[in-house]
Amino acid sequence: MAKTIQHIRALLRRIPARQIACTAPIVLVGYWVVLHWPLIASGGRQLLDANRVWLVAAMVATGLGWVAVSLMRQGVVLERLPAGRLLATQFAAGAANHLLPAGIGASAVNLRFMRACGLPPARSAAAIALYFLAECVGRGALLVLLIAVFPHALRLHGLLPNGISFSMGTTAAVIAAVCAAAVTGLLAVRKVRTAIRSFLATALTDARTLHARPSRALALWAGALAFPALQAAGLVAVSMALAMPVPIGHVAVAYVAASIAAAALPTPGGLGSVDAALVFALVASGASVAAATSVVLGFRIVTVWLPLIPGALTLGALVRWKVV
Template sequence: MTSPVKASVEAPTTVTPAEPTGPTADGPRAAPAERTAARRRRARWHAGVCLAVLLGVLYLARRHWATLESGAGRLAGADPGWLLLGATAAVGTWAASALAQQGAVLRRLPGPRLVAAQFAASAANHLLPAGLGAGAVNLRFLMRCGLPTARSASALAVKATAGGAVRLVLIALLAPACPGLLRLPHLTPAVLAAVPCALLLVAALPLTPWWPRCRRALTAVLADIRALHTGPARAAALWGGSLAFAALHALVLIAVTRAVAVPLPPLQVALLYLAASSAAALLPSPGGLGTLDAALAYALTATGTPAAAAASAVLGYRMLTVWLPLLPGLLVLGVLMRRKAL
């Protein structure tokens, strides 16, 4: 018979840890951490690009300070009637944006809140790069209206696609009416040699992990576009709002150029705005800050406009579309968030 004391002092049995049956660090639990790390890397990249762009803007502003000062003085004496017209057109851009957003979804959205969300989104867009501010505000608004996250993101993509297509069509229509106005800048041999190298580098990137997601997103956007075009009212709202948005922004610049006595025909100013804003969209600066200003100034001076007059036109356009509405837009954003409309 075994003694209880002897049984208690026997060597303990070595227990081998069991294989984990749930999600491990290499399983589903790692996915949120990987997505968070990827978002942080993208945020750092965007912040780096924005910082580089802003430093470039500050350098150019310091270098051309006398021109900016002269342009600001010329803007102070601008025609108030034309500036009032430009301000009215700037207000209309928010209604046009709301119309295009309504056309991008099948569900009926609350009209006043939709316009207020576009106003708030325009202010948030000037604080974050690459349209992230406006995209985040509109995404939250659509989700609060009952749309799923994927459907809300698809609606934003549909609206952006329509806006880009409208700009390209307008450029194609206005370019023959203004022959010789759009001229590409002079490219050095080094830049020309860098273009094919960059294309080869992009082609060599491992796109396999990203292609399924891009294909699913593209398929969803195309399906939404087809569904929207089954209803004439939705299609008219989408394309009409996108057209009005681009035309009203061009009208703001036309009114400002008239206010500061820039001798350019309205069609030429509209074409210059469309080309400059399309080029500025390639760099993810907050609200096009710096990139759009430089592109507009370059486009205006390339037509023979004096530098001071071009600076006053750019400053006036920014005053009406960014600086004056910025604080009220942020206040509306705070109200919408407090009322849980976002």
Template sequence: MLACVAAAATWVCAALAQQGAVAERLPRGRLVAAKFAGGAANHLLSAGVGAAVVNLRFLTRCGLSTPRAATALAVKAYVGGMVRCALGAALLVASPCTVHLSARAPHLLVLLPVAAGTAVLAAAISGRLGQLVARALANVRDVRDVHRHRARACALWGGSVAFVLLHAGVIVAVVHAIGLGLPASRVAMACLVACGAAVLLPTPGGLGSLDAALGLALAAAGAPGAAAVSAVLGYRLLTGWLPMAPGLLVLALPARRSAS
């Protein structure tokens, strides 16, 4: 039950963070619905493209220009990546027993350079390094503008932190439900590492990449193989598979309204 509540609250937190990245007031219900539908769209397209398209369409229909909507999404993604890295580093510092000393280097290698490595890889593939640098500088200016308004900064950072913690809370609750005696800090670290590693191999909805990374991280944290697989299945059931059908229905509503 606790895992279900935490999974449902992740969409509210994602909506709160998105509101913080935008100066205009967005309709709350439609914003949460867009995040919910974006999660379903992510299972159709790889590398988060589905959610990006859905959220970009939503923001432009709310009156934002396409460049401003894209920048708002980039700012939210940038802050989300920073939050994951900061929480992972803080967890290692605050709880030295979270992982063994011999395993800390791989964890740090995944948590800290994942954002930079992904950006460099994307630049090398696209061949548009100059444009990416210009957009990054624009994102920095927009982040600076967000922090001039305390309410927006609190919504952006608070929503991003709560989103990451709730996702970790889902897997912690699932692990507890199946009777594994792993410490919550170790399970949370496994979740952060798995999410960071899955970014390096983008697939629709993290299918395969996130599953394998989370299973291996839980096994490295001390879970037996069968129990780790059960925990991954429970986590994916609550955060991806069960919400997919209603998310696709919500995703179809704007298309039907546009066609009518």
């Protein structure tokens, strides 16, 4: 038995794990592109006749979004992270995020990056949690601001089936009840309570220390607001490129509202859930279903499909160079 275990361990040591990790993102992206090729081709044909200046503006907004994410990642840790590698990691994490559900890909890449930079596991996990919290707060604050400026951006009346009424209060109550039940069930397990208590202590200590340093707090919250704003600007630019007859403020509200609504659905990179929510939100803003679908396809090409293969190659290179 002992010899068998030793033999298995010897075989496992011979497996080229790092080489597999380098090539896996490229293989997965290739499979993903083949799987979604009809949609990519359809959206690409629509973009051929689009306004090129606005498409370039959408690409610039997408690129600046990686800078905003890098600011947030720096803002959640006390240590100074290498700026070039941090930006490259966010670009690579974007590709990983579209291959795994619920942000797991980007979180895994950034967790490995912070561990490679010398941060202990507990603080790395706390930094990831603070990042997600800041992102949620940033999107919520931006949505409140946009709705205050454009109060009639979303017109839900008439879009829902007959007999179904839309009630924000009822929806919020149901979501709160489900979350409360899940939290109660987790806290009933002693080991889970202990782990959560330890994690929260570390996270709260780090959060207080970070906010005592203005440079870190500014990076965190500026990035948290800039990231969804730049994504919304990218959707606005694509809508202008395709001449969708909807005011740009309404398009921005539609993006932020759709991204928040779809955040709870664990699909890879929000693919599917965000797309459906975006189409619905754009229609609620006054667009036709055909125009909204075209804009969402164009937005996906610019923000996801074009950077996907370069992002996968960058991720493979970062794994090979042991940056992540």
